[in-house]
Amino acid sequence: MFSQLEALIANLEAEARAAYDDGNAVSLASFVDSFVARGLEEATRRAVEAKAEHQVWQAAQAELIAECADEGTEREFQALTTECGELRCGRVVERNFASPDDAARLRGAADAAMDGLYHQGGSTSMALDAATGLRLDDAVPGTFDLATTILERARDFVSSHFGAPRIYAAGGLITRLEAPPRQGPFQLNASHVYWKPHVDKANIAAYDYSALVYLSTHARDFQGGALEFFDGPNTRTLVHPEAGMLIAFSSGLDNLHRARRVTLGSRFVLALWFTLDPAHTFVDTSLGLNPGSR
Ligand SMILES: O=C(O)CCC(=O)C(=O)O
Ligand SMILES: [Fe+2]
Incomplete structure (x- = not known):
């Protein structure tokens, strides 16, 4: 079974192959590699942002819960x-x-x-x-x-x-x-x-x-x-x-x-x-x- 990460990499590879142009100066393999690397970097950046946003919401939730009496x-x-x-x-x-x-x-x-x-x-x-x-x-x-x-x-x-x-x-x-x-x-x-x-x-x-x-x-x-x-x-x-x-x-x-x-x-x-x-x-x-x- 595919993990989320494997699915992401497979998607990026498929996207890279579709985007590859035969007249490209680089080989298909290295084009796919750098496309996948850029995609993973972007996904990591988004995950870090989402984590920060999540922490803000959790802190606000904790405050609200503390304000509520039993x-x-x-x-x-x-x-x-x-x-x-x-x-x-x-x-x-x-x-x-x-x-x-x-x-x-x-x-x-x-x-x-x-x-x-x-x-x-x-x-x-x-x-x-x-x-x-x-x-x-x-x-x-x-x-x-x-x-x-x-x-x-x-x-x-x-x-x-x-x-x-x-x-x-x-x-x-x-x-x-x-x-x-x-x-x-x-x-x-x-x-x-x-x-x-x-x-x-x-x-x-x-x-x-x-x-x-x-x-x-x-x-x-x-x-x-x-x-x-x-x-x-x-x-x-x-x-x-x-x-x-x-x-x-x-x-x-x-x-x-x-x-x-x-x-x-x-x-x-x-x-x-x-x-x-x-x-x-x-x-x-x-x-x-x-x-x-x-
Ligand atoms: O079952 C319910 O009434 C609430 C469920 C819920 O709050 C949730 O799944 O986030
Ligand atoms: Fe809920």
């Missing part, structure tokens, strides 16, 4: 729009974004596809990529297409709601939170705490918008597990997931949040992230394919 006044979700630079920030909920049937189909497929995957405490996640697609389709044919269709619809929804004409899929996860946590050989860390407040952009600086499509319903499929936003030191905004509900929000510091601990049952969510920067579009290398050669 307990706060709770209020139910209200849609919210704020200005942030040239963009719109805020949050929005859309019930029945996915039909109950589609949510149930994807939930069933995800549950089966997670057999044999590692869990961390009560949490099991699969990236939304082609390798997961094979597992999903093996469990319930057609469910990878269903997931990618939901992703595309979510992208259009976020783009029009937040007034960002062009946004790109930057990553996706299907996550199951459950209580009690499964034990056995696939349990990696029984004391893993997934219910930590966080800012999505502090995890991956390229994320600009987050969308969660719930596949399970609070009080029917699970207890606990509300989505909680930390709005100021003592104020919490809660969303109780319903199968098919979409919640979209800007990924920055205005949306410090967490999924609360599930106390009983299973809670599935399709989490999607979008970026304004095409350079950060998600590249699926899960089947070891070289994206440049497709």
Whole structure:
């Protein structure tokens, strides 16, 4: 299987070969070598920049978390729009974004596809990529297409709601939170705490918008597990997931949040992230394919 680095080098080599001109003074081999070397230098520079940006976001996140008390006044979700630079920030909920049937189909497929995957405490996640697609389709044919269709619809929804004409899929996860946590050989860390407040952009600086499509319903499929936003030191905004509900929000510091601990049952969510920067579009290398050669 290709590593990311091998895939990058293979891409650069393919690009170099395509760019090589026969009338060139240098041989193809040395042209490719110096093209790859320049490409790797550029990639390294971008990685260093991204690391610095990541550290800034993490420091700001730590400050916000420190300001939030353990307990706060709770209020139910209200849609919210704020200005942030040239963009719109805020949050929005859309019930029945996915039909109950589609949510149930994807939930069933995800549950089966997670057999044999590692869990961390009560949490099991699969990236939304082609390798997961094979597992999903093996469990319930057609469910990878269903997931990618939901992703595309979510992208259009976020783009029009937040007034960002062009946004790109930057990553996706299907996550199951459950209580009690499964034990056995696939349990990696029984004391893993997934219910930590966080800012999505502090995890991956390229994320600009987050969308969660719930596949399970609070009080029917699970207890606990509300989505909680930390709005100021003592104020919490809660969303109780319903199968098919979409919640979209800007990924920055205005949306410090967490999924609360599930106390009983299973809670599935399709989490999607979008970026304004095409350079950060998600590249699926899960089947070891070289994206440049497709
Ligand atoms: O499951 C949820 O409600 C939240 C998930 C989340 O915050 C995340 O994956 O970043
Ligand atoms: Fe999050």
